[in-house]
Amino acid sequence: MSDEQEPGKDQKIWQVVAAIPPGKVASYGQVAEMAGLGRQARYIGRALGKLPRGHEIPWYRVIRSNGQIAFPQGSDIYHEQVSRLQAEGVEVVNGRVAMKQFRW
DNA sequence: AGGGTGACGTTCA
DNA sequence: TTGAACGCCACCC
Structure with a gap:
């Protein structure tokens, strides 16, 4: 068996x-x-877009390097991410996350 | 085999 | 600070 697994x-x-x-x-x-x-x-976002059903992956905890949401403001998906982040205690203002939560 | 694309990142104006 | 343009590089058709 060669190809063990990718x-x-x-x-x-x-x-x-x-x-x-x-x-x-x-x-x-x-x-x-x-x-x-x-x-x-860039591949990260693509991989998250391929998330399987029933996953438990907190994709909403992944944002851009400048702290902005990776979705256009106003989109449903955008609101969902913000909502989940706030539920975790993350401050989100104007589609941006407070720098504090950045350095972890 | 080649070309276009993108849930990004960085730099310039 | 905000916005636009370019660069990166693997994946998909």
Whole structure:
């Protein structure tokens, strides 16, 4: 058996995202490095878009490096992310997360 | 095999 | 501070 398994980058990413402690947030770039993808931050969003059904991945804890939500303001998905973040105790103002929750 | 794309990031104006 | 343009690089068709 050779091909043991492709760890599947997507799954690796989900694992990293799931490792984000509640009440905190991480940027795509941070997750990318933690997952070993390096600068491939864009892939993070793509992987999150491929999340399977019934997942327990806190995708909403992943935001841009500047603290902004990765979705256009006004979108349903945007409101959902903000709502979940606030539920975790994260301050979200004008689609931006307080810098405090950044340095974790 | 090639080209376009993107839940990003950084720099410039 | 905000907005626009460019750069990166793997994935999909």
